[in-house]
Amino acid sequence: FLSLCWMSLSKEIQNQKEKEEELRKELFNAKENALAWERMYDFLISEKKEDHQIIQAHENLSILYGMEKKDSKFAIETMKEHQKMSHHEIQQKTETLKNLLHISKELAYLPKTELLLDHIIESIKSILFLERGVLYMYKNQRLEGINFVNIDSNELNSPSFVKSMDTIKNCFHTGQTQIKLFKKDEYSSGVDYALVIASPILRSEKVIGVIYFDSFTFHSYEKVLDVDTVEIYSFQIALAIEMAVLYEHLEEEFNRKTRELNLANEKLSTIIRNVKNDMTLASKIQEKLLPGKITLLDKLNLHIFYKPLFEIGGDIYDAFQVRSGIVRFFLADATGHGIQAALTTSLIKSEFDKLKDLNMKPSEILRLLNRNFLEKYKSLNVFFSATILDINTNRKEITFSSAGHPAQVIIKNENCIELLKSGKIIGIKENVEYSDVVYDFNPGDRVFLFTDGAFEEFHAENEIFGEERLYSALKNKKTLSETIQNSIKALEEFVGVNERFHDDICLMGIEYA
Numbered sequence: 001f002l003s004l005c006w007m008s009l010s011k012e013i014q015n016q017k018e019k020e021e022e023l024r025k026e027l028f029n030a031k032e033n034a035l036a037w038e039r040m041y042d043f044l045i046s047e048k049k050e051d052h053q054i055i056q057a058h059e060n061l062s063i064l065y066g067m068e069k070k071d072s073k074f075a076i077e078t079m080k081e082h083q084k085m086s087h088h089e090i091q092q093k094t095e096t097l098k099n100l101l102h103i104s105k106e107l108a109y110l111p112k113t114e115l116l117l118d119h120i121i122e123s124i125k126s127i128l129f130l131e132r133g134v135l136y137m138y139k140n141q142r143l144e145g146i147n148f149v150n151i152d153s154n155e156l157n158s159p160s161f162v163k164s165m166d167t168i169k170n171c172f173h174t175g176q177t178q179i180k181l182f183k184k185d186e187y188s189s190g191v192d193y194a195l196v197i198a199s200p201i202l203r204s205e206k207v208i209g210v211i212y213f214d215s216f217t218f219h220s221y222e223k224v225l226d227v228d229t230v231e232i233y234s235f236q237i238a239l240a241i242e243m244a245v246l247y248e249h250l251e252e253e254f255n256r257k258t259r260e261l262n263l264a265n266e267k268l269s270t271i272i273r274n275v276k277n278d279m280t281l282a283s284k285i286q287e288k289l290l291p292g293k294i295t296l297l298d299k300l301n302l303h304i305f306y307k308p309l310f311e312i313g314g315d316i317y318d319a320f321q322v323r324s325g326i327v328r329f330f331l332a333d334a335t336g337h338g339i340q341a342a343l344t345t346s347l348i349k350s351e352f353d354k355l356k357d358l359n360m361k362p363s364e365i366l367r368l369l370n371r372n373f374l375e376k377y378k379s380l381n382v383f384f385s386a387t388i389l390d391i392n393t394n395r396k397e398i399t400f401s402s403a404g405h406p407a408q409v410i411i412k413n414e415n416c417i418e419l420l421k422s423g424k425i426i427g428i429k430e431n432v433e434y435s436d437v438v439y440d441f442n443p444g445d446r447v448f449l450f451t452d453g454a455f456e457e458f459h460a461e462n463e464i465f466g467e468e469r470l471y472s473a474l475k476n477k478k479t480l481s482e483t484i485q486n487s488i489k490a491l492e493e494f495v496g497v498n499e500r501f502h503d504d505i506c507l508m509g510i511e512y513a
Helices: 002-047 051-108 113-127 153-157 159-174 227-289 338-353 362-380 466-474 480-495
Strands: 132-139 142-149 178-182 194-203 206-215 300-307 315-323 326-334 384-392 397-403 408-412 415-419 437-440 446-450 505-512
Touching: 113 132, 113 142, 113 206, 113 227, 132 159, 142 153, 142 159, 153 159, 159 178, 159 194, 159 206, 194 227, 206 227, 227 338, 300 315, 300 480, 315 338, 315 505, 326 338, 326 446, 326 505, 338 362, 338 384, 362 384, 362 397, 384 446, 384 505, 397 408, 408 466, 415 437, 446 466, 466 480, 480 505
Parallel strands: none
Antiparallel strands: 132 142, 132 206, 178 194, 194 206, 300 505, 315 326, 326 384, 384 397, 397 437, 408 415, 408 446, 446 505
């Protein structure tokens, strides 16, 4: 829009230059004519014509010269006046463009609408030398004045404002700018001159209001009234109102969304608080599922490290004396993490407690555990790996069986013997048979039972800690508790001290003292 205004202004300046050049040519021709008559006069003298002819020629020359001088003076005065007028119009256009640019910048920052509209009305008044202004908006089925410059709102309903009101209504109904010049007493009694201007404010080609100005000093409007400027400012007012409506809508929408977000945050905070309370309670319940202080035979040392991924975990263990000279160890790892896995551990604990004291081999207990889970919980799709280890201190041997659990290890004189799985994980297939393996277990030997979280951790470059690193750490000749602590420390350093583990970790060490 500003570019179009500037092009129009440049074209007007070019036209003024062309007119100035024409006037200069006319002045030059006038001077040339005067010189020609002077040469004619000299020629007549040289020819020595009759005196009366010379006198007559001289008189004619004087008359013509005087006429030419008069025409030249008029041309010069006309050019000066034209230049003066052009300069004034250029100043007016420049001032208008400056104001439009300033208003456009203010629109970008969305100031208070009332202040912006006051500024626009004040700009029109000052640019066109108008005295008063009113912004009308169509509300409640009628035009209402909302912004006033140098005019009292009470005057809008006075008898003296009838002519102006007619012009305003005509502008609103036709959608066209109206300019009315009233001479003495035509506008109102006692008013010599009145100039009234009303321009429509359009929004989506619909008239939504009228900008009105008037003046009672007619001499200020000679050759300076620019209707286009009024309409341009009317467009700026419409744009300001459009932006204000949009801003109010966005503000209302933002406030609504903020209220909804705050309400959602309150609900979420309540839910999180309830979940935390539930998790704390679940953690306490799960602690009750795990054995307390484990009292074993004097010939065995036991150390257990257990760290769930969250407040509750999916690993569960037990250690107890079945009968004289036989201690049974149980370790299970439910699939998944968090609440689901923790609930599964409660089922595992419940079903294992029914079988744990039976005078059976580990493989037979795993078979019964698998059967019971499929009969009761098959629809729940509950799966878990498990291992059972019996240590007979009288016969100095261990009996081991595993249901899909990772390989466990026996450490004998720094030699590492893997205890491999002997059947599928529990809860998948019916009638699974599990087998037992038997190894010597002498003083100084150690056996370690653990879940996959003890070796299936990754560092930043996605390399796994792995069984070999775990086995190497478990071969440590320090005390059993120090060995397990060093193994966990090695895992933490591999993953990163400040990094979080990705699975529950349970590591159980048993040593024949």
